Structures are given as structure tokens and as C-alpha cells.
Amino acid sequence: MSAVFRLAVVEDLPALLALEMQCFTTDRLTSRSFQWMITRAHAQLLVAERHDQLLGYALVLFHRGTSLARLYSIATASDARGTGLGKQLLQRIESCALEHDCAYLRLEVRTDNPAAIALYERNGYRRFALIHDYYEDHADALRLEKRILQHRDSRSIRVPFYSQTTDFTCGPACLLMAIGALQSERLLERREELQIWREATTVFMTSGHGGCSPQGLALAAWRRGFAVTLQLSLAGPLFLDGVRDEHKKDVMRLVHDEFIAQLHETDVEKLIGAQLDLPAVLAAGGQPLVLISSYRLTRSKSPHWVMVTDCDEDFVYLHDPDVDHSQHRQPMDCQHVPVSHDEFEKMCRFGRGKLRAAVVIHARK
Incomplete structure (x- = not known):
């Protein structure tokens, strides 16, 4: 039997x-x-x-x-x-x-x-x-x-994985991964993760410590010697919708204005309203950090940075720096994670304003 x-x-x-x-x-x-x-x-x-x-x-x-x-x-x-x-x-x-x-x-x-x-x-x-x-x-x-759906042998895996060490350093963790992809000899260290956060934080967020803004991450990458493209659907101060305290909102606006002033002194390419062309960016050697809504991954409505490692006709592949062990996830579960293009498009719109944001870094020529 x-x-x-x-x-x-x-x-x-x-x-x-x-x-x-x-x-x-x-x-x-x-x-x-x-x-x-x-x-x-x-x-x-x-x-x-x-x-x-x-x-x-x-x-x-x-x-x-x-x-x-x-x-x-x-x-x-x-x-x-x-x-x-x-x-x-x-x-x-x-x-x-x-x-x-x-x-x-x-x-x-x-x-x-x-x-x-x-x-x-x-x-x-x-x-x-x-x-x-x-x-x-x-x-x-x-x-x-x-x-198990369809085999593809050509996928190149060359972006190192770095897990964020705090609840609020997903952006710095992604920037470290992008740097590691362009400089394979570079050590990815917690000291630099926290330093990047200090440079790029919005100070406040919906709760707890502030996360990192696209402008702050772009500046942190530029200061480390990389060519940077900043793509945004909205130009104004970000993430204010989730903050109720007017004092906190004022601080976030001041931080944003200072980031903008500093960006004017750099050669960071700023694209407002442009769509991110992932195949073209990856083919040119760019390393894209993309802001998503974590709701579709964790059912938590908060902004979250991920690192795009590859894409093909079926999927976008992500490094997610947030390894949630309480959900029986291991680092392997967060590396080169395949997400359908349709699902990725839904992830990449945050908040009521459907904010889309990406920071792409390249090695300088």
C-alpha cells in the first residue's frame, strides 16, 4: 500500500x-x-x-x-x-x-x-x-x-548581503550592500552602518528613531566617492503624513531643507517624476536602493529600504536587510528574494501620496 x-x-x-x-x-x-x-x-x-x-x-x-x-x-x-x-x-x-x-x-x-x-x-x-x-x-x-517554475542559469549573484543591526538602519544597510557590490574589498561594518544613519536620518519618523531619507542617503553615498542618481516622484519633505506632532514635523522639514541645500553643492543627479528603469540601471552597473512599503512583506505600514540585486522578465530580485527571526526567517530568506514585477510595482508606492523613491550609485569613471 x-x-x-x-x-x-x-x-x-x-x-x-x-x-x-x-x-x-x-x-x-x-x-x-x-x-x-x-x-x-x-x-x-x-x-x-x-x-x-x-x-x-x-x-x-x-x-x-x-x-x-x-x-x-x-x-x-x-x-x-x-x-x-x-x-x-x-x-x-x-x-x-x-x-x-x-x-x-x-x-x-x-x-x-x-x-x-x-x-x-x-x-x-x-x-x-x-x-x-x-x-x-x-x-x-x-x-x-x-x-521550480522556470530555470534561469544566467543570474549573476554579486551583491553581498548585510543585515541591518537596528530597527531603523535599513537604508544604511542597503547602502553598505551597494558599496560592497562596487568595491568587493570593502568591509561592511556596523560602525559605518551607524555613521551613515547619523548622516542620513530624518531624525523623527512615524514612531521611534527616524529612518533615512532618499536625500540623506544620496548625500552619504556621494560623500563616499560614488556617482549618485536620486529619483523621486515627489520633491517636498517626505514622510510627514505619519507624524502627528507638529514640533516633529518642523524638525523633519528643517532636516529636509538642509539636505536639499547640501545637494545643491554636489553633482548628484536629481530626477523628479522619472520612473526607475531597472534593466537599464543594472545593465549600466548601477546599484539601486529602492524605498518600499513594508506592508506587503510584513503587514506593517512603514517605509523600508531594500537593495535590488537583479531583474529578469519574470522577477525583480531583492536583498531585504530586515531578518525577522521571530518569523523563522534566516538571512538566506532575505537574499535575492524573487518578487513579481506586478508585486514590486505595488510595493514601490509608499503612503497616501504614492511616493516612489530610489537612490542609484555607480563607481565614478
Whole structure:
């Protein structure tokens, strides 16, 4: 009799925990984690059973607002190994991802697990990166990726990833990534992340510390010796709609006016009302930082900077510097994230004024 595949339910918890104990010695999922994945997560937990015996499971997480899925965990019972169950679970998880409009599936695997690596590579997964000291026992991990919708071999991955270290430094983190793409020998350091924020902050924002304005980031990039293009749909002071306190608004206006005065003393190219031509910018070696509304990613209505690493006929690829571990995201989930062109267009309009903003840096000739 062949296995039956279905979505997990809370009643499967004892069998899932027993399987976890049998298959893994470290990095085990807990009862609380399994329950969250089954009942609340943006995920699907698929189980395989025969005669009411749980033979295996596969857990896939979906990255909201993107076309990326992540195989978080997969396990097969010892008496089901060698039967092809692992391959069946993998194929069914890929089908789940396709049903959720995902084009890419990514995963991590221990470097000392050749059988699992062989299974993935036989099924079209390619090595994406090596992570040292990834698991609880300090073992290394391979990251693998498969384009499950349509394969493209030519995508160049040359933009380094830097995760923001505070809630308000997404802009500086993106600028560091852009600098790293143009100067591969440059160290990406927290000291400079915070210094860029000090140079580019609006001082206040909707709450908490102020984020960075397009003008401030453009100036910070120019001061570091890069050619800069600033593209905006609106010229006036930005982000005021979300601030109620008139004193804070006055401070933000003063900061904005000072940025404008400083920009007049530079050769930063300022384009008001122009649309960002991503293929042309990338083909010319430009590194675009783009302001988005984080609502489509996190359901939080706040401005957020991302780094565009590539685009093709189907997707725009992003480095998102905000790694939210509370949502079971790892840095891999935030690198070269594929977003459909339609979804990207919706992301790139912030607030009631539908603000569009980008800072593009080039190496000086």
C-alpha cells in the first residue's frame, strides 16, 4: 500500500515529535514550533502516513509578498528510507510552493549528509552558498536553490548581503550592500552602518528613531566617492503624513531643507517624476536602493529600504536587510528574494501620496 499524503493537524503532534526524536540529534522542532507551523504560520506541513503510521513529513515556509518558498525541514522514518518517500515528499512540497505562486524553493542541508545532498541535486537543486557553524553542534550547512517554475542559469549573484543591526538602519544597510557590490574589498561594518544613519536620518519618523531619507542617503553615498542618481516622484519633505506632532514635523522639514541645500553643492543627479528603469540601471552597473512599503512583506505600514540585486522578465530580485527571526526567517530568506514585477510595482508606492523613491550609485569613471 502506498503512502497517503495530507496536511498535518494538531492531533499529529505526538507522532511528529517522535519522528523528530528518531531523525535528528540537534536542531529539533519543539511541540510549540510544530503547533505554530500547523495553526498560524504562513506555511504548509505535509505528512505521509500508511495504516495510521506517520512515515515522514515536509515543512515549507512561504515568504509573504514574494515568489520565494523555503523547505524548513524534511524527515522520513527509518523503516521508510530507501522507498523513495523522500523524493515524493520533495515533489509534493514543490507542488505546494507552485500553488502558492512561488518560483523558487530554497533549503539548508548539513555538509556531512551526502545522501540528502545527493537527493536534492538529483532533483535539480543547485548549491547557493556555504554557511559555517550553522547548526547547534557547529556543523556547516549548504544552501541549495531550485527554480521550480522556470530555470534561469544566467543570474549573476554579486551583491553581498548585510543585515541591518537596528530597527531603523535599513537604508544604511542597503547602502553598505551597494558599496560592497562596487568595491568587493570593502568591509561592511556596523560602525559605518551607524555613521551613515547619523548622516542620513530624518531624525523623527512615524514612531521611534527616524529612518533615512532618499536625500540623506544620496548625500552619504556621494560623500563616499560614488556617482549618485536620486529619483523621486515627489520633491517636498517626505514622510510627514505619519507624524502627528507638529514640533516633529518642523524638525523633519528643517532636516529636509538642509539636505536639499547640501545637494545643491554636489553633482548628484536629481530626477523628479522619472520612473526607475531597472534593466537599464543594472545593465549600466548601477546599484539601486529602492524605498518600499513594508506592508506587503510584513503587514506593517512603514517605509523600508531594500537593495535590488537583479531583474529578469519574470522577477525583480531583492536583498531585504530586515531578518525577522521571530518569523523563522534566516538571512538566506532575505537574499535575492524573487518578487513579481506586478508585486514590486505595488510595493514601490509608499503612503497616501504614492511616493516612489530610489537612490542609484555607480563607481565614478
